[in-house]
Amino acid sequence: MKMQDDPVIRGRGLRKHYRRGSETVRALDGVDIEVRAGESLCILGPSGSGKTTLVNILSALDAPTAGTLAVAGRRVDGLAERELVAVRRGVMGFVFQQFHLIPTLTVAENVALPLLFLGRRANPSDVERVLRAVGLADRAGHRPRELSGGQMQRVAIARALVVHPRVLFADEPTGNLDGSTGDAIFDLFERAVRQDNIALVLTTHNLALAARCDRSLTLRDGRIAD
Amino acid sequence: MVAAVATIAALVAVIGVINSILTSVHERTGEIGVLKALGAGRWQIFRVVWIETLWIALSGATAGCLLAVVGARLTDAALRRLLNIGVTQSLVRITPGLLWTAILGAVALGLLAGVWPAARAAALRPVAAIRNGE
Numbered sequence: 258m259k260m261q262d263d264p265v266i267r268g269r270g271l272r273k274h275y276r277r278g279s280e281t282v283r284a285l286d287g288v289d290i291e292v293r294a295g296e297s298l299c300i301l302g303p304s305g306s307g308k309t310t311l312v313n314i315l316s317a318l319d320a321p322t323a324g325t326l327a328v329a330g331r332r333v334d335g336l337a338e339r340e341l342v343a344v345r346r347g348v349m350g351f352v353f354q355q356f357h358l359i360p361t362l363t364v365a366e367n368v369a370l371p372l373l374f375l376g377r378r379a380n381p382s383d384v385e386r387v388l389r390a391v392g393l394a395d396r397a398g399h400r401p402r403e404l405s406g407g408q409m410q411r412v413a414i415a416r417a418l419v420v421h422p423r424v425l426f427a428d429e430p431t432g433n434l435d436g437s438t439g440d441a442i443f444d445l446f447e448r449a450v451r452q453d454n455i456a457l458v459l460t461t462h463n464l465a466l467a468a469r470c471d472r473s474l475t476l477r478d479g480r481i482a483d
Numbered sequence: 484m485v486a487a488v489a490t491i492a493a494l495v496a497v498i499g500v501i502n503s504i505l506t507s508v509h510e511r512t513g514e515i516g517v518l519k520a521l522g523a524g525r526w527q528i529f530r531v532v533w534i535e536t537l538w539i540a541l542s543g544a545t546a547g548c549l550l551a552v553v554g555a556r557l558t559d560a561a562l563r564r565l566l567n568i569g570v571t572q573s574l575v576r577i578t579p580g581l582l583w584t585a586i587l588g589a590v591a592l593g594l595l596a597g598v599w600p601a602a603r604a605a606a607l608r609p610v611a612a613i614r615n616g617e
Binding site: 313316318319338339342345346347351353357359370371374375416420 | 513514517518519520521522523524525527608609610613
């Protein structure tokens, strides 16, 4: 494992409070967290404990109401959405529980999407490389509806990896998959962490998957419980 | 009178296009959120929706022009049958210039109609959009 000293993600005192009617919801309540390159971190916790909120904030998809967040050494809390887009591009990859592939595009086109947003021409060899890495090179011309759940998640992982991200966020990536398919998906994450020195931040309810991560933390009521 | 009818028709068309694109944006809220998470900027989302509006306007204008040409010929034939007035020239005449004006006008109106839905799509926040789309 090639862990580096400087964290890719560093959050201090992260809070996310919002009003719901007359009540203040403390979705996240003072979380300190660091994630380093070449490290996998699992976030556990019951539903509503703040796992997804934490991942959304760490990945600059959502803004904390208080606290500081640095991505690759750069403070990003308080940045405007336009600047956050620039932070996400090329630095972060995303894998969602519901896969979120674009149904009208082929597998190869889905994988190439982040490259287009980076302003790069979609290089077929880049797309082929990641599709080969996830074992779906022969499915490049297929549409998502022609794939199984496990295959769709592999495409989502290929889409996340095509930009060589420094950190990969996966929110319940195996939640819609059976056990053995989930294990195979985690093998792909593990390979990305070990071979490409990517930091992985993953949420799950699956304790067996959590045990395979380098570190895990449990959230309860928006706070780290252990 | 003709100008008034044309203006009302254009307004109805613009409202129709805005409504169609807003519905399309609403149905694809989650998809737009994912695109933003993957790195799409505001202008990139705006452009996608705007180009889609342009295609709708262009397709509608082309179909409308084809219908107008066919309709004019049928009307011409019907008039000749009903009113035998001995005129040999076309009674209903649609010139290429008129067709081009109609197509360009429809495209211009389509581009105008697309601004608001495209701006709304571009302004969506990724987390809220993904959550709403699930």
